[in-house]
Amino acid sequence: MSSEKVLEKLWPYLQLFEPKLWLEINTKFLAPEKSISSLILPPRKILSATLPTRTTPIPSIPSNIITNEYALELSSWIDRKETTYTENNPYESKLLVRGSRDGFDVKTIYNICDKVSNTIIVAKVEDTGEIIGGYNPLEIHNSETKWYSSQDSFVFSLKTENLKNSIISRVTIFNYAICYYTNKLWLQFGGALTLGGNLKTEKKSNCQMYAYEKSIRSNLNGFSVEEFEVFKVSPKK
Structure with missing residues (x-):
C-alpha cells in the first residue's frame, strides 16, 4: 500500500488502531523489510446467505363455519x-x-x-x-x-x-x-x-x-x- 493510500484509507480511522500497530505501519515505510509483531486478523467473511423473511401468522377466526x-x-x-x-x-x-x-x-x-x-x-x-x-x-x-x-x-x-x-x-x-x-x-x-x-x-x-x-x-x-x-x-x- 502506498503512502497516499495510507493517508486516504487509514488516516481517517486512526483512532481505531492500536498505538503499536499504527507505529509499525509507519515503520514499514522507513524499513520495508522489518517484520510486524502486531496481531493481524484474517479478512472478514461476507455472509451471502439470505435470511428468511419474518412473517406474522394470521390469527384464526374461532368458527366452525367460516374461514x-x-x-x-x-x-x-x-x-x-x-x-x-x-x-x-x-x-x-x-x-x-x-x-x-x-x-x-x-x-x-x-x-x-x-x-x-x-x-x-x-x-x-x-x-x-x-x-x-x-x-x-x-x-x-x-x-x-x-x-x-x-x-x-x-x-x-x-x-x-x-x-x-x-x-x-x-x-x-x-x-x-x-x-x-x-x-x-x-x-x-x-x-x-x-x-x-x-x-x-x-x-x-x-x-x-x-x-x-x-x-x-x-x-x-x-x-x-x-x-x-x-x-x-x-x-x-
Whole structure:
C-alpha cells in the first residue's frame, strides 16, 4: 500500500488502531523489510446467505363455519371497500353464540347478546351447505318488539362449491333494517333474512327481499340450519 493510500484509507480511522500497530505501519515505510509483531486478523467473511423473511401468522377466526378468507371478505364489506382485504384484517371476532354449544333457539341470541352491538350472524343451511348471515351494527335488545333504523347493516351469502361468487345485499329502506321481535322469538334483517324459532328443528327461517337490495337465496322457502354462530366484531387495538 502506498503512502497516499495510507493517508486516504487509514488516516481517517486512526483512532481505531492500536498505538503499536499504527507505529509499525509507519515503520514499514522507513524499513520495508522489518517484520510486524502486531496481531493481524484474517479478512472478514461476507455472509451471502439470505435470511428468511419474518412473517406474522394470521390469527384464526374461532368458527366452525367460516374461514379467515371469509372473515376478510366480511371485514371489507363492513368498511365498504371495493376490493377484498387479503391480509391484516382490521377487525377481531369474538365468538358469542354457537348453536351446537349454546342451543339453536333464537331466544339464545337475545339472552347472550343483549346490549351487544356490531355483531355478525353466520349460519350453514341444512342440506344445501349454503353459508348465509347478516351484519348488525346496532345493539341487540332482548325485551323489545320494534323496528330499528340502520344505514350500515347488510345480509350475505358466501361463495361455496355451489355458488360462484359471494352475494352482499345492503339495506335500502333504513327504517326497516333490523327488527327485534322477542315475544315471538324472531330476529329480522328487513325481510332479507328472518331467523325464527328453533333454527335447527324448525323451518321458520327464510330469505325474501324486503328492505334490502337483493335476495341472498334463490330458494324462498323456509329452511333449518346445521350450525349457526354469532360474533362480536371489534377494531383491533
